[in-house]
Amino acid sequence: MSRLTSSMLERASECPASLVLPQYPHTGIEAAHGTKNHAKAEKELPFGLSHLVADLTERENEAAYVLDVKNETARKCEPGARNYGELDEWEIGTTPDLVGRIAGSHWRVRDWKSRKLVTVPRDNLQVISQVLAVFSVHRAAVVDAGIGYLSSGEDDPHTFSAFDVGDLWAKLRRVVQRAVGATPDQIREGDWCTYCPALSACPAKKALATAFGVDIEGTIDGLPIEAVGVLRAKVESFKRLIDRADEAIKARAKRGPIPLGGGKVLRLVECAGRKSLDQDKVKAFLIANGEDVENYMKRGNDFPQLKEVRAK
Numbered sequence: 523m524s525r526l527t528s529s530m531l532e533r534a535s536e537c538p539a540s541l542v543l544p545q546y547p548h549t550g551i552e553a554a555h556g557t558k559n560h561a562k563a564e565k566e567l568p569f570g571l572s573h574l575v576a577d578l579t580e581r582e583n584e585a586a587y588v589l590d591v592k593n594e595t596a597r598k599c600e601p602g603a604r605n606y607g608e609l610d611e612w613e614i615g616t617t618p619d620l621v622g623r624i625a626g627s628h629w630r631v632r633d634w635k636s637r638k639l640v641t642v643p644r645d646n647l648q649v650i651s652q653v654l655a656v657f658s659v660h661r662a663a664v665v666d667a668g669i670g671y672l673s674s675g676e677d678d679p680h681t682f683s684a685f686d687v688g689d690l691w692a693k694l695r696r697v698v699q700r701a702v703g704a705t706p707d708q709i710r711e712g713d714w715c716t717y718c719p720a721l722s723a724c725p726a727k728k729a730l731a732t733a734f735g736v737d738i739e740g741t742i743d744g745l746p747i748e749a750v751g752v753l754r755a756k757v758e759s760f761k762r763l764i765d766r767a768d769e770a771i772k773a774r775a776k777r778g779p780i781p782l783g784g785g786k787v788l789r790l791v792e793c794a795g796r797k798s799l800d801q802d803k804v805k806a807f808l809i810a811n812g813e814d815v816e817n818y819m820k821r822g823n824d825f826p827q828l829k830e831v832r833a834k
Contacts, residue, residue, distance in 0.1 A: 570675020
């Protein structure tokens, strides 16, 4: 079984099979972009999130902790991002992007996400693991924890108290217990498939590859609305497989042209990058000079777009 880190917990809970199927770790373009955004956030947070660090003492970025869910304890690791050492099957490694204390008051924990909406902090297993680390190691009484979205500057917080700690440990223990007993047939598809290292070996994804030889429009129109949502998740997972294959083909094309038949070849051609304004800096400049940002906004043509939003 793969040893657990907090970013894996939702996937481990929903699809235990992903921990025991063959693993093919992959770092795609989106993941690389996210890493770049996190590195930038350590130096300068976007407008809308900067207030989260203004009043902090004992502030640390990328502090690593290990939780022992069997004994309900946690320890802080030596400096170095994700320096967990050897984890046993009941331990979880977690690295909050931001930990700090509001002077004379409670602690604050934040995990930065680039763009994609994730589970709300109250139920987010990654956030819960970070909260328990702070409660245990720093003897906190109250922890303000949440998700900060670097693309929009939106903060999604939740306040946990010491009264929540027992239930939070029990929740993580159930997840780890299920992970310890994981078998390859415990497959369930959903958003957690996106960065799964077992994606290429997943039987559900292999079956999906043969599922599009039907009248898609007619089939979808006759499905219950809940089933349409399930199909959407499957389609997104299949797109991820295609993206990975495309990246692998591009990597091979770097070594030379790839014959396509009919006298055609696939060649990797370098294109000049586009220049664009840094909107966060422009916005900050306008605000610093007393300008109303709305006066500088323009609206393009409306168009329909599928977008994931919070259910009201």
